[in-house]
Amino acid sequence: MRLDRLTALGWRNLHGPDPSRTADSPSPAVAETPEPSRQGPLQPLEWAPHPRFNLVVGDNGQGKTNLLEAIAVLAGLRSFRTARLQDGISFGQTTAVLTAKVFSRGLPSHLGLELTQRGRRTLVDGKTTTSAAQFLGRLTAVVFTPADLALPHAEPEARRRWLDRVVFNHQPAHLDELRRYEQALTARNAVLRAHAAGKISADAALLDVYDQLIARHGAEVIRRRQHVLDQFVPVVQQVFGQIAAPGLTCDIRYLPKVASQTEVELLHILQERRPRDLGAGHTTRGPHRDDVALLIADRPAAGHASQGQSRALVLAGKIAEIASLEKTLGEAPLLLLDDVSSELDARRNAALMAHLDELGGQVVLTTTAAEHIRVAAPRQIFHVRSGQLTDGSVLGDSGAHARGSQSSMDLSLR
Ligand SMILES: Nc1ncnc2c1ncn2[C@@H]1O[C@H](COP(=O)(O)OP(=O)(O)OP(=O)(O)O)[C@@H](O)[C@H]1O
Ligand SMILES: [Mg+2]
Secondary structure (H helix, E strand, O other): OEEEEEEEEOEOOOOOOOOOOOOOOOOOOOOOOOOOOOOOOOOOEEEOOOOOEEEEEOOOOOOHHHHHHHHHHHHHOOOOOOOOHHHHEOOOOOEEEEEEEEEEOOEEEEEEEEEEOOEEEEEEOOEEOOOHHHHOOOOOEEEEOHHHHHHHHOOHHHHHHHHHHHHHHHOOHHHHHHHHHHHHHHHHHHHHHHHHOOOOOOOHHHHHHHHHHHHHHHHHHHHHHHHHHHHHHHHHHHHHHHHOOOOOOEEEEEEOOOOOOOHHHHHHHHHHOHHHHHHHOOOOOOHHHOEEEEEEOOEEHHHHOOHHHHHHHHHHHHHHHHHHHHHHHOOOOEEEEEOOHHHOOHHHHHHHHHHHHHHOOOEEEEEOOHHHOOOOOOEEEEEEEOOEEEEEEEEOOOOOOOOOOOOHHHHHHO
């Protein structure tokens, strides 16, 4: 999987070169003064990334995360920052358009996403797609941000989202299943809420319909989560063994809120709990309440493990996600790393970089300081400033990239 070209128009602060600048005027990468406020139509950002390793360097607030987010949104139709994709529309604009040329198994395709405040349109090779499943899977990306390192301490919802992402990466159809589940759940909850507030007397036949939909899609969501986790955990354990202290063990367990998980059993639970749910005004059991236990030495990482140990577990999870995805997809996924090196200690960083070198796929990594990043893979530096990208040097492409034989140009990165 490879991103060959990206364009972004009206996405957060990203933009192309200002046409009012002449070739002689200083480029934004070296300008000392802040960007003047732009007048007239926005220019799209156009980016041709390196096929292997992209090091996006810039100070705080310049647009590094915005760039990664744009790529992630095109890949997965979800942002790792906000629930609403529309939040990415640039201030003062009414639409955002993201497009990409990508390669999957050597075959090119063109992805397009148009966002307005009213909705979105997705396109593949110029044709509007009618379901997320038609669009997804052409660019599979694994995202790693500093927020991920807090996963063991986060709310169950964050771990559920993490698990669903792992599942979705293995089985893109999971997203549609999850959507259908959530739609039925939202509809059921609306009835329950209105009933609890005394506004209506709930229609039992209508609730029966929702219960059946929730049970059908919910059982499928649970089955997929469990199935993918069974394959996934041994890989995490193997990687954890390489980066954590010798003898330390880890485990990841799915914790469904309901003991029984088939469609029939789920339906039974929904009906049994209906009186209680009518009182509560929402659905109290189901896969929307499930959690994932992250364990180190058989104890929950949050509250028992050291910070370094639980970070090692999250990092092992990411590396495992990439490895098992590569197996399922038959090629390496695109890896998007947002400034994580500054959050990891030297040993964990070295383990991450060693894995990135071995991975062989395309990586886009942001950092405020290039000296944090020590990889030997062929790579290009890009500078981001005020939402604009400029090309920097290409390193390690001339066959001199075997470890230990860097040219003197590389010294700043070693
Ligand atoms: N919808 C939007 N429209 C226009 N600009 C936006 C929008 N959302 C965020 N920004 C701007 O983008 C900038 C932040 O960019 P970004 O988060 O990518 O920075 P960064 O380079 O990742 O910084 P850091 O190193 O601090 O993480 C801020 O100046 C913010 O005001
Ligand atoms: Mg950032």
